[in-house]
Amino acid sequence: MTYDERTARVALTRVLEPGDELGGRWLREFGAVEVVRRLVEGREPLPGASAQRWEGLLGRASRMRPERDLAEAEDAGARFICPGEPQWPAQLDDLGDARPTGLWVRGRPSLRIWALRSVAVVGARACTEYGAHVAATLGAGLAERGWVVVSGGAYGVDGAAHRGALGAGGATVAVLACGVDRPYPRGHTELITRIAEQGLVIGELPPGEHPTPSRFILRNRVIAALTRGTVVVEAAYRSGALVTARAAARLGRFTIGVPGPVTSGLSAGVHELLRGDAVLVSDAAEVAELVGDIGELAPDRRGPVLPRDLLDPGTGRVLAALPARGLAAADEVARGAGTTTDEAVGRLYELRALGFVERHGDGWKLTRQAMISVRGDRSGR
Known part of the structure; x- marks a missing residue:
């Protein structure tokens, strides 16, 4: 049969193994039609092919039936594409x-x-x-x-x-x-x-x-x-x-x-x-x-936001100065938080309004829910 470039490439899929770089060099230097011609005629070996390799390629070339392969592919719902055609992915080059x-x-x-x-x-x-x-x-x-x-x-x-x-x-x-x-x-x-x-x-x-x-x-x-x-x-x-x-x-x-x-x-x-x-x-x-392209960003990864995370830094320091168990006087809390007693008292009342602490006489303690939150945070550290 008469081969054009596309038909020759169809034929060569039965001759050249995938990834055959020597075969790829022949295709680049001579074109598929010339490679097929030499294989069909069998007289002029392609450069770089040993006698044994050339004999093996000639044996495979005897099985080339591109028209039959294209017909069988069509029956299976398939088609053939080759480099340079509109559907060819250029990145394979x-x-x-x-x-x-x-x-x-x-x-x-x-x-x-x-x-x-x-x-x-x-x-x-x-x-x-x-x-x-x-x-x-x-x-x-x-x-x-x-x-x-x-x-x-x-x-x-x-x-x-x-x-x-x-x-x-x-x-x-x-x-x-x-x-x-x-x-x-x-x-x-x-x-x-x-x-x-x-x-x-x-x-x-x-x-x-x-x-x-x-x-x-x-x-x-x-x-x-x-x-x-x-x-x-x-x-x-x-x-x-x-x-x-x-x-x-x-x-x-x-x-x-x-x-x-x-x-x-x-x-x-x-x-x-x-x-x-x-x-x-x-x-x-x-x-x-x-x-992906610019703007295809993954969401920020972070743990859950706890209520204590929303406190301002000064109030957070006062909360952290309270012991996990038992009562603490306002002056003790102030020392632990590095602030004045008056400032600590103001922050403690703010924390009480938010449900973090309770007042018992002259002492202050964490509520049950705040105790769980603080313990979890401290163990995470």
């Missing part, structure tokens, strides 16, 4: 020669538009209940704030983040390490189908292709490059989620971590990130403040 040859996209929205305001939420497959809860809450909170939640469609944190976004009626993207017509893992067939209906399912591999361990790892660079930042919820030291976070850091994206118990091995990798340049967050508002 930051991957250089490791940039995808093209992307298979299942779902109606524009990937380019969605990627402009997206955040990755990734983590352990065998996550704890805490990790699943945090991921789902983050997914829902980000979706409610108009952010697209991107993850890998896997069990554990990935699935919880997707479900949180879907449950909030928001947008989510699953980046697969296999053909977009083959939901993986199989246990997430219903979830991935729902994502394709409400959001987007994308991948670098053509229809029918299966995942491999290396494809999972290489898929993570797309998640990192596509989004403004990567949030890691739970991850052990050898977690693939850390690969995504480190790729995000190399690309100049935000690297973000949610802390867990220091006794949990599933949080050890996150804590290692937080000891470096990653930013600690606890909820979606803090993520949005970090990766």
